[in-house]
Amino acid sequence: MATRPVACFIAVCDLCGTSETSEGYTPHGPTEQAVIDIVTEKWGDPSCGWTHTADGRLVCDTVDDTAHKTAHEEAGKTITSCAMTVTFT
Template sequence: MATRPVACFVAVCDLCGTSETNQGYTPHGATEQAVIDIVTEKWGDPTCGWTHTWDGRLVCNTEDDEAHTTAHEEAGKTISSCAMTVTFPR
């Protein structure tokens, strides 16, 4: 059986250290930017996913505590019990 090593980048929440989404999937990509794009836009949807803060931190959407909520809100996202929504500044 042939094998080869493969390197990838895994998203890690800077607040709680998780590497999983709320679906239990571990986001990964071939480059740092690729995995950031995957987790923050949920494959093109900026209303879902993690937050990439102005100071470069990645913040997951799996935890619902004050630190996570604050980071998302500062980026323009609001977490509610039913869904995360984004309000873009005008």
């Protein structure tokens, strides 16, 4: 069996330290910017997913925490447990 080492970047929430999305997988990419793009544009939609704040923090899509909710709202995003109600203001 052939193997080779592969280096990648993973997204880490600056508030809680998680590396998983609400779907339970760990987003990863070949560059820092690639993984930021992956988590902040879930399925190509920038209104879903994590938030990259104006001050450079990366905040996961947790919906049951005040600090997360505040960071999303300050960035103009509202995330709820129902994907159909994710909106940008």
